[in-house]
């Protein structure tokens with residue numbers, strides 16, 4: 029297959045390494061507004077790769093099979109829809125779009141063209157989380173009753189000011205919810221199922237005057253299944269802590285911590301699995317290192333294999349959850 033990549037910043041390194049080393053496809057073209065990033069990517073990929081500064085020109089000329097969208101959030105909808113309408117399948121970085129309504133436009137374009145879109149919620153497929161999902165589904169410890177999820181990271185002013193798009197409503201579309209903890213909220217949805225109702229709040233605590241968007245958020249979530257959830261996320265921690273998720277079942281608790289999944293019974297903690305011993309560990313640990321695994325599933329689906337990947341339709345509910353936190357927050361930041 030022939031792959032093209034739009035956006036050659038931080039996450040593109042993970043995409044390039046995953047496509048190349050996974051042997052999923054051949055990268056035939058790359059695009060970025062910054063020519064130096066195009067040149068660096070071409071050198072890194074090697075072989076016959078063409079560089080572009082205009083994504084439409086790249087898609088029209090190269091007619092790739094798959095387009096990877098690795099650009100800032102506000103560009104996702106337009107780029108994904110353009111690629112779909114040009115007959116390409118799309119591997120789309122999270123969030124799918126700036127809001128659920130935009131993401132539904134991608135769903136509609138995918139349905140109209142018959143082309144697929146995989147959204148990079150790669151944390152769903154890493155071993156710890158895949159096993160947690162299996163345990164929820166097979167009910168070996170009874171029914172899932174409650175979820176506690178917490179993401180406490182650190183993002184300083186330079187992280188925002190150096191990017192030119194982070195920290196703004198116009199281009200990032202939100203803060204800790206839209207960018208960092210969207211993975212954690214998505215896992216709550218993936219494990220807990222459809223949301224019945226939720227109530228939350230947002231705040232800006234640390235980089236006042238530097239960013240407009242929230243850096244702290246919390247919510248109480250009531251799932252249709254009867255599961256109750258609590259969620260907390262902040263970018264104001266002293267340093268990045270491990271994401272923590274507790275899953276409360278009838279006869280045991282599961283605890284996700286530091287890339288491992290533990291079974292908790294009374295005071296006993298038994299490690300069930302961890303994410304250290306699997307291939308495809310490209311990228312920063314805090315991103316979950318699962319890009320290669322999600323990408324493999326997507327590319328395998330073209331071989332006629334009946335494999336699950338995160339379809340665009342399944343990436344919309346988390347955007348609805350985020351919107352609900354903003355709308356129920358008494359503190360309004362925009």
Ligand SMILES: NC(=O)c1ccc[n+]([C@@H]2O[C@H](COP(=O)([O-])OP(=O)(O)OC[C@H]3O[C@@H](n4cnc5c(N)ncnc54)[C@H](O)[C@@H]3O)[C@@H](O)[C@H]2O)c1
Pocket residue numbers: 034035036037038039040059060061062065081083098099100101103121122123148149150191207315316
């Ligand atoms: N799945 C994950 O765990 C994960 C991790 C990090 C980032 N991301 C996502 O990846 C996306 C990119 O994030 P990043 O950290 O790489 O950002 P970045 O700012 O490092 O890179 C974005 C790149 O897009 C380029 N760009 C901007 N407008 C463009 C245009 N019109 N045409 C072509 N190129 C354009 C920029 O020049 C830049 O090189 C975001 O959606 C982010 O949320 C996902």
